[in-house]
Amino acid sequence: MGKIVISSNVTLDGVVQDPDGQEGFERGGWFHQFVGSKDLEDWVARETEEAVGVEAILLGGRTNEWFADRMTARNEAEGRVSPEWAERVRSLPKYVVSSTLEDPQWSNVTVLGGDAVKEISELKRKVDGEILVYGSYQLMRTLIEQNLADELRLVVFPVVVGTGLRLFDETSDTKPLHLVNTRQLGDGLVFYNYEFARG
Template sequence: MSTIAINMFVSLDGVAQAPGGPKEDVDGDFGHGGWTVPYFTEQVGDIVGPWHASAGALLLGRRTYDIFAAYWPHVPDGHEEAPMAKILNNVPKYVASRSKPSLTWENSSLLDGDVPAAVAELKRQDLGEVVVVGSLDLAQTLIANDLVDEYRLTVFPVVLGTGKRLFGDGAVPSGLELVSARTTDSGVVGCVYRPVGKPGYGSFEL
């Protein structure tokens, strides 16, 4: 059996859209692209790097796939990111897309047909950790279909007010167990959560 882990950058108000640059995702006239950059330090890299490096496979949406495929195959030997490039280039990469793109990055394949069913089939295989990086629309589909085993959230100290949120309408109600948390000097917090079933309820009423 495999596990599905979502690696996601989120703002304090839950926005996960276009963390890396102004043109990354402008849906809805989103004007805050690149909001993680002022806070991204070596300490942040020390948190998220191992999360990526643990991947037995990558599960990506088309937009994130194109960004990664334009960069990681071209990292030269000897570059400081070469060890990470070797991992990401070698692992299987599964891409969810409504179109039929030409997947030029080595070890890439398209998820055909129904994405939740295809991901459920991946979970039945022995792939280890199947890591979702970015790929917000895909992540929301996985959340809505209760397919996520672990959330690795890098929370940035910024409120954006608008934009696509990781946990939007249709998210399956779930209680979460905090597995670990690390903080950085720039105010970023890296948290790992695992679903533990339905949320509990109570009352403080007298």
């Protein structure tokens, strides 16, 4: 049985929108604005360790495009992505939830184009191990709302942006979680690891 793990970068006030500033959000770009080199080094090490420990990646359509564009040898050579992390992400089976995607643009991609809840439930039965969800905030909200997410991993950045898309804007019910782990990354980031409580 698979375990769906949501992994996200988030501001102190819960904003997940436009961390790299590429979407044009007026308060975007907070990922690189508020971290030092030690923060980034520890973030990359944690991200790589996480990717090595999973069996598959689950993405929404736009996040799939973002990753496919950035997981190139050129970006690796220019130091924009960690080579070990990029190689692992490229090699993993990837499942993309999209009703319009025809050309995934990179390898090992299976498009889930039908009923998302049904197909992801089937994916959990099929994959033995962790299924990692990056970005894909609409998908993350669906997973949380439908009780398909098993674990939540957040890296909190030391900034309040005041407005923007948040991971937990609305849910139809209370979602209790249990704290599994917390640790500091570098000098300013904090990693939180929760499991969703069941029953």
